[in-house]
Structure formats: C-alpha cells, structure tokens
Amino acid sequence: MGALLDVSGLNKVYEGSGRRVEAVRDLTFTVESGELVCLVGPSGCGKTTLLKCVGGLLAPTAGQVTLSGRPVSGPPPGMAFVFQEYGRSLFPWMRVGDNVELPLKQKGLSKSRRGELVDDALRSVGLADAAGAYPWQLSGGMQQRVAIARALAYEPEILLMDEPFAAVDAQTRADLEDLVRGLWRERGITILFVTHDIDEAVYLGERVLVLSGSPTVVRERLRIDLPAERDQLHTRVAPRFAELRTHVYEQIQAAKRGTPAPEPSDRIVDVEDRPVDKS
Amino acid sequence: MTRFLLRLAFVVALPLFLLGLWWLASDDSTNPFWPPLRTILTTFPDVWTSERLRADVLPSVLRLSAGYAVAAVAGVAVGTVIGSYRRVRALCEPVLEFLRAIPAPVLIPVIMLFAGIGDTMKITVIASGCVWPILLNTVEGVRAVDPVMAETARSYGITGAARLRNVVLRSASPQIFAGLRQALSIAIILMVISEMFAASNGLGFTIVQFQRGFAVPDMWTGILVLGLLGFALSVVFQLVERRVLGWYHGLRASARRSP
Numbered sequence: 001m002g003a004l005l006d007v008s009g010l011n012k013v014y015e016g017s018g019r020r021v022e023a024v025r026d027l028t029f030t031v032e033s034g035e036l037v038c039l040v041g042p043s044g045c046g047k048t049t050l051l052k053c054v055g056g057l058l059a060p061t062a063g064q065v066t067l068s069g070r071p072v073s074g075p076p077p078g079m080a081f082v083f084q085e086y087g088r089s090l091f092p093w094m095r096v097g098d099n100v101e102l103p104l105k106q107k108g109l110s111k112s113r114r115g116e117l118v119d120d121a122l123r124s125v126g127l128a129d130a131a132g133a134y135p136w137q138l139s140g141g142m143q144q145r146v147a148i149a150r151a152l153a154y155e156p157e158i159l160l161m162d163e164p165f166a167a168v169d170a171q172t173r174a175d176l177e178d179l180v181r182g183l184w185r186e187r188g189i190t191i192l193f194v195t196h197d198i199d200e201a202v203y204l205g206e207r208v209l210v211l212s213g214s215p216t217v218v219r220e221r222l223r224i225d226l227p228a229e230r231d232q233l234h235t236r237v238a239p240r241f242a243e244l245r246t247h248v249y250e251q252i253q254a255a256k257r258g259t260p261a262p263e264p265s266d267r268i269v270d271v272e273d274r275p276v277d278k279s
Numbered sequence: 280m281t282r283f284l285l286r287l288a289f290v291v292a293l294p295l296f297l298l299g300l301w302w303l304a305s306d307d308s309t310n311p312f313w314p315p316l317r318t319i320l321t322t323f324p325d326v327w328t329s330e331r332l333r334a335d336v337l338p339s340v341l342r343l344s345a346g347y348a349v350a351a352v353a354g355v356a357v358g359t360v361i362g363s364y365r366r367v368r369a370l371c372e373p374v375l376e377f378l379r380a381i382p383a384p385v386l387i388p389v390i391m392l393f394a395g396i397g398d399t400m401k402i403t404v405i406a407s408g409c410v411w412p413i414l415l416n417t418v419e420g421v422r423a424v425d426p427v428m429a430e431t432a433r434s435y436g437i438t439g440a441a442r443l444r445n446v447v448l449r450s451a452s453p454q455i456f457a458g459l460r461q462a463l464s465i466a467i468i469l470m471v472i473s474e475m476f477a478a479s480n481g482l483g484f485t486i487v488q489f490q491r492g493f494a495v496p497d498m499w500t501g502i503l504v505l506g507l508l509g510f511a512l513s514v515v516f517q518l519v520e521r522r523v524l525g526w527y528h529g530l531r532a533s534a535r536r537s538p
Contacts, residue, residue, distance in 0.1 A: 103435035
C-alpha cells in the first residue's frame with residue numbers, strides 16, 4: 001500500500017539576479033500514516049525550503065510530492081503547518097479562539113462543529129481558558145501551543161512542524177516536546193517534524209532522517225528503537241538514547257565536513273547495540 | 280477619583296492658561312480687529328444660535344462627512360489593489376506622485392466647471408484632497424503584510440475575500456488609520472476653503488461673510504467654532520481608533536515590556 005506522504009526526487013533551485021542556488025538536491029522519503037518522523041540536519045541546510053515544498057507553499061524545481069496519492073501543487077487541505085515564528089504566525093488582531101477557528105470557517109464547517117473543534121483543540125494543549133485572550137497576552141510557549149491547537153483543530157492528515165520550538169526557552173521546549181509526543185500517541189496523528197536539534201529529533205521521532213548540508217539529500221534513515229513511553233527525565237539519560245544521539249551527531253558533523261554517507265541512503269539503518277562503557 | 284481629577288486637570292490646564300493669556304492680552308484692546316476676548320465670548324451665544332447651527336454648521340459637517348467617506352472608501356479600495364500587485368504598483372506610482380503633489384484647492388475652479396457650485400463640488404474637493412494620505416498609507420500597509428502571516432493564511436486555505444478581510448486589511452489597519460488621521464485635518468481645511476468659493480451657507484461662508492461685514496467679534500467666534508469642531512472630530516476619531524486598533528496598542532505595549 002502507498003505511503004501517506006510520498007516525496008520523490010524533490011529538487012529546488014533558487015534563481016535570481018544571476019545567482020543560482022541549489023537548496024535541495026534530490027530528496028526522496030515517505031511518511032506512513034500515524035508515523036512521527038523527524039528531519040534533522042545542520043543549520044542552513046535547506047530544511048525550511050524542503051518543508052515548504054512538501055507543504056505546497058513553494059513549487060519544487062523538479063520531483064513530486066503526493067499526499068494520499070494526490071500530487072501536491074498548492075497547500076492541500078490535508079496539511080497543517082506549525083511555523084517557528086509563532087509570534088508572526090498567529091494573527092494579533094484576533095483572539096486565541098478566533099485564530100483557531102478561522103481556518104475552520106474557511107473549510108465551511110458549521111458553527112457548532114467549529115465550536116467543538118476549537119474547544120477540544122485548546123483543551124488538548126492545556127489552554128482551555130485562554131480562548132478569549134489575545135496571542136500577545138500569552139507567553140511564547142503558550143503562543144506556540146495555540147498554533148499547535150490551530151493545526152489540530154484543522155484535522156489534517158499530516159502535521160508539518162518547522163523548527164517549532166527553536167525560539168522558546170529550554171524548559172518550555174521540553175514541555176512542548178512532551179505535548180507533541182503526547183498528542184501523537186493519544187490522537188494517532190501523522191507528524192513530520194523538522195529540527196536542527198539532534199536531541200529533540202531522537203527524543204521525539206520514531207524515525208529520524210538525517211539530512212546532508214546544502215544542497216540537501218537524505219544522508220541516513222534511522223529507526224529510533226526507544227520505548228514508546230518517553231519522558232524527559234529518564235529517556236534522555238538512557239544509554240540507548242546516548243548511543244542514538246551520538247550516532248546522529250557524528251552523521252551531522254560528517255555532513256558539515258561534506259564527507260559522503262557511509263551507507264546507501266535508501267536503506268533504513270539500525271544503530272548496532274554497543275556495550276555501554278561503564279568506566 | 281483623585282486620579283481622574285488629576286488627569287482632568289492635566290487636560291484642561293493648558294487650554295485654560297492660554298485662554299487666560301488671551302483674555303489678559305486683549306482685555307484693554309481698542310483695535311477693532313483684535314477685540315477683547317470678553318466681547319468675543321459675549322457675542323458667541325448671540326451668533327451661534329440653534330438656527331445658525333442648523334443652517335450653517337450642519338451642512339458643513341455633512342459635506343465634510345460625505346467627502347471624507349468617499350475618500351476613505353476610494354483610498355482603501357484603490358490602495359489595496361495597488362498594494363497587492365507589484366505590476367500595478369510599478370504602473371501607478373509615478374502618476375500617484377504627480378497627482379498627490381497637486382494642492383486640492385487649485386482644483387476648485389476646475390471642479391466647479393464640471394460639478395457646478397453646489398454640494399457636489401465641495402464634496403469632490405474634500406474627497407480629492409484627502410484621498411491621498413489614505414491611499415498611499417493603504418498601499419504601504421498592504422505591501423507590508425508579514426510574509427509568515429501570509430504563508431500561514433495560504434497554508435490554511437484562507438484566500439480571496441476571507442484573506443482580504445481577515446488578514447490583509449486587518450494587518451494594514453494601523454497604517455490605514457495613520458492615513459485617515461492625516462486626511463481628517465486636510466478634510467477640515469478643504470471644507471472651509473471650498474465654502475469660501477461660491478457658497479450660500481456653511482462655516483467657511485459664514486466666517487467670510489462676517490469678515491466682509493466687519494463683524495469682527497462674530498468672525499472670531501466662527502474661528503473658535505472651527506477649532507471646537509476640529510477638536511470634537513479628533514476625539515471621535517480617537518474613540519473609533521482605540522476600538523478598532525485596540526489589539527495594535529496592546530501588541531505594542533507588550534512588545535515594549537518584553538523586548
């Protein structure tokens with residue numbers, strides 16, 4: 001059976017004022033329904049470009065993206081975006097509840113159904129009583145929760161998250177990571193999560209795709225065999241977590257230096273179990 | 280309560296001081312063109328009777344409102360179109376710069392040829408003068424829609440009329456209001472000027488009539504009425520702005536608190 005999201009041969013070249021920049025070279029990967037996949041790569045490796053191509057916000061130069069078998073040519077109704085810049089993604093002239101509701105109005109849902117979805121989404125991100133506030137009255141972490149609630153209420157087939165926690169402080173970030181993990185487990189939604197933070201990718205993902213430096217290709221596909229039940233306290237100190245993050249870190253460092261990937265990049269890698277150094 | 284009184288004191292202190300100054304400076308004046316403020320104030324109720332308010336002030340205010348409304352609608356509509364499309368902007372910009380450089384009063388004789396000397400002429404003059412700040416500010420505001428917000432709207436399928444209403448115009452509203460504020464003072468000036476040319480009623484007409492009839496204290500009361508009218512309009516404007524742009528002032532205040 002076909003994957004929910006299928007990205008094949010994606011290439012994006014920016015051309016303008018005599019300069020030709022190849023941001024994404026050749027990207028092929030799939031996301032199955034119900035998966036949580038993290039894309040991690042060195043800073044400035046074209047992650048945002050790639051996600052915008054996947055989301056239909058940018059037209060790729062070559063290659064194709066399909067969602068549930070339908071080619072993506074513009075933003076499809078089955079995708080919801082969470083941007084890094086929460087402060088500029090929520091509309092400051094609308095209250096929180098209206099921000100979450102606006103895309104639903106556009107979908108033509110009835111008033112009562114919209115009300116249900118908005119209440120449910122805000123409750124599930126822990127902001128049930130913030131519907132009447134303006135976004136700028138909330139902290140950064142809470143604003144990003146609102147953006148997540150807006151995406152949830154939209155009931156997408158897949159949720160695209162573009163470095164959503166890069167602009168919040170470390171504690172808030174840990175809370176938001178657990179929120180995303182929790183929502184994914186409770187609701188069985190499909191998430192494609194882009195980040196430059198290796199720990200975050202390993203902590204959150206069921207699979208991690210390691211990207212090369214720009215122009216981007218997939219350097220490695222890694223299955224994260226940590227238990228489904230994860231928490232900030234124990235998972236992050238588990239020996240297996242350390243192994244996986246070390247492995248990804250090595251890959252990213254190699255990507256920065258530009259050394260070619262050791263494995264053929266279309267095979268899923270399982271990091272070998274190594275005896276833990278007890279010294 | 281004490282805070283309210285304090286604020287009230289701040290608001291009225293300077294006007295009272297200036298009036299006092301005027302009073303003292305003009306008290307023993309014998310210059311017929313510079314009558315004592317006492318004379319002006321005693322003349323005031325005799326001149327500005329309810330009959331006169333209805334016959335002269337009301338038509339002026341109606342012309343002003345009509346011209347201002349036409350300018351607001353046309354300025355925002357055309358400005359949105361120009362601001363939304365780069366090509367249209369490139370096409371229109373030189374023409375706009377030329378047109379806005381023409382002072383509106385100079386158009387009065389021309390507009391009179393087409394629109395006669397009635398209310399249409401005066402409304403056209405007011406509208407053609409105050410459309411520019413509204414239009415140019417709308418263009419800038421519409422152009423400056425945050426790219427992340429635009430992408431957000433696009434990714435959630437907010438397009439067409441919904442995008443215009445919920446995203447573009449709301450995002451441009453602080454700039455549009457800056458234009459509307461400038462336009463309001465231009466509108467008052469043009470109202471008076473247009474009534475000084477061929478007119479049979481209105482504030483501008485009345486003040487010029489008093490002046491020509493050497494009714495100097497009456498003329499001064501007319502100037503006071505104009506000032507009061509401008510003040511009242513700006514208070515109304517502020518009330519509307521505070522309501523429509525409440526979010527903007529809140530956003531700015533919260534940005535100042537946490538840079």
